[in-house]
Amino acid sequence: MNTEQRSEKLAPIGEAVPAGRHDPEGRRRQIVRAAAELIPEVGLAKLTHRLVAHRAGVSLGSTTRYFANLDELRKEALTEISEILEQDIATTRARLEADGCTPESLTADLAEFLAEHELVRISIELVVAANADPILRPLANHWGEGIVALLSPTLGPAVARGIVLIMDGATMHASVNAHPLSNDLLRDIFAAILAGSPGTLATSADPPRTP
Amino acid sequence: MNTEQRSEKLAPIGEAVPAGRHDPEGRRRQIVRAAAELIPEVGLAKLTHRLVAHRAGVSLGSTTRYFANLDELRKEALTEISEILEQDIATTRARLEADGCTPESLTADLAEFLAEHELVRISIELVVAANADPILRPLANHWGEGIVALLSPTLGPAVARGIVLIMDGATMHASVNAHPLSNDLLRDIFAAILAGSPGTLATSADPPRTP
DNA sequence: GCCAATACGGTACATCTGTACCACTAGTAC
DNA sequence: GTACTAGTGGTACAGATGTACCGTATTGGC
Numbered sequence A, B: 001m002n003t004e005q006r007s008e009k010l011a012p013i014g015e016a017v018p019a020g021r022h023d024p025e026g027r028r029r030q031i032v033r034a035a036a037e038l039i040p041e042v043g044l045a046k047l048t049h050r051l052v053a054h055r056a057g058v059s060l061g062s063t064t065r066y067f068a069n070l071d072e073l074r075k076e077a078l079t080e081i082s083e084i085l086e087q088d089i090a091t092t093r094a095r096l097e098a099d100g101c102t103p104e105s106l107t108a109d110l111a112e113f114l115a116e117h118e119l120v121r122i123s124i125e126l127v128v129a130a131n132a133d134p135i136l137r138p139l140a141n142h143w144g145e146g147i148v149a150l151l152s153p154t155l156g157p158a159v160a161r162g163i164v165l166i167m168d169g170a171t172m173h174a175s176v177n178a179h180p181l182s183n184d185l186l187r188d189i190f191a192a193i194l195a196g197s198p199g200t201l202a203t204s205a206d207p208p209r210t211p
Numbered sequence C: 001g002c003c004a005a006t007a008c009g010g011t012a013c014a015t016c017t018g019t020a021c022c023a024c025t026a027g028t029a030c
Numbered sequence D: 001g002t003a004c005t006a007g008t009g010g011t012a013c014a015g016a017t018g019t020a021c022c023g024t025a026t027t028g029g030c
Helices: A024-042 A049-056 A060-065 A070-099 A103-115 A117-132 A134-155 A157-176 A183-194 A198-202 B024-042 B049-056 B060-065 B070-099 B103-115 B117-132 B134-155 B157-176 B183-194 B198-202
Strands: none
Touching: A024 A049, A024 A060, A024 A070, A024 A117, A049 A060, A049 A070, A070 A103, A070 A117, A070 A134, A103 A117, A103 A157, A103 A183, A117 A134, A117 A157, A117 B117, A117 B157, A134 A157, A134 B157, A157 A183, A157 B117, A157 B134, A157 B157, A157 B183, A183 B157, A183 B183, B024 B049, B024 B060, B024 B070, B024 B117, B049 B060, B049 B070, B070 B103, B070 B117, B070 B134, B103 B117, B103 B157, B103 B183, B117 B134, B117 B157, B134 B157, B157 B183
């Protein structure tokens, strides 16, 4: 759930490609980045060539030249976005392996993610896009499946999936509510479901700590 | 999560209002119903006056006459939709009070909801719409808050919220996956989190049954 | 049976969007 | 320096959409 890469990946485009300068790869990346940046702002539905062109600081023609159509541009932007979430998994994996899978560590990861409202909106938009276009479903699924695969060995499939569902549910909640759920509440929720995991059930005399 | 009212509320319009017949209230309802019916089919973004008019069997002019603009029509349709979810809460409440809050009863309710792909898509669209228009946020929130209020007294706030988050997460999952999570898995997930509830913790010697 | 009021259907128009196109300009090889 | 290639910017156009409008049809009262 770590989002340290965000500021690098989703930062405002800054200096656009110099006008008229020949730099196909750079320009193409600029366009994809601008689209990825706009998706959480205006939503997938209102993403247009002209909007992307303006944000990227390139001409309208450039946004149509490098992509067969707008759908392709959308997909590439969503793919770029999913790579950010991908890095989240890696960071989460590292942290959970270091700190162990406790209510506190899960809460810390989730809270960090929820605090990034852009990432929250992106996740929701990705789900909606996957609804409309099945090709995007792997992108929408991959994040959750990665966490499930990470947690299953130690927590069992049910608790692992439950934790991911809680994270997804919290994402939905955060996208609709200005104030996300409190960290205390999240920690208690994780503590509750961890109480049902094989590992903690085996040592049920020592219930998960809820300081 | 019960959806018995769906077939009545979201059924195809069937016989449209007779052409040219004066019936303002009926025609207005017909239009709202057609819009509510179309939202899960095409998504909020592609809902147009002409599409609604065609589905409702009325003229284009009628869809603009009764609503200040398309946004108003969308909102009314979403309100209509949220009333269906509202009835779900009532049915869920009745069932949980009758059967008690067990992994099996929660799974049964959730599975019924998830099987109705239209309702699943509606829920997601509602969240996205609430993102774009804060006025819709109470609609998007009300369903979950109702369940939390229902479950909190017996299960405590954390487990109650956790269950709703799991339900929301499962909704997201179902919207992007052709095959929803298995009932066995859902039951195990609910069993796990119920293991952490105050009530079951108090009788932790008698863990929640998972037949 | 006739008339005023209202509802309705269809058309018209301005705007927006995706996309194709073309003249121009920046790079590159000689 | 010159000519060629390819990237770029701006324009043009067809289609779709929100919305206004107007003639016509329907209704209820006399």
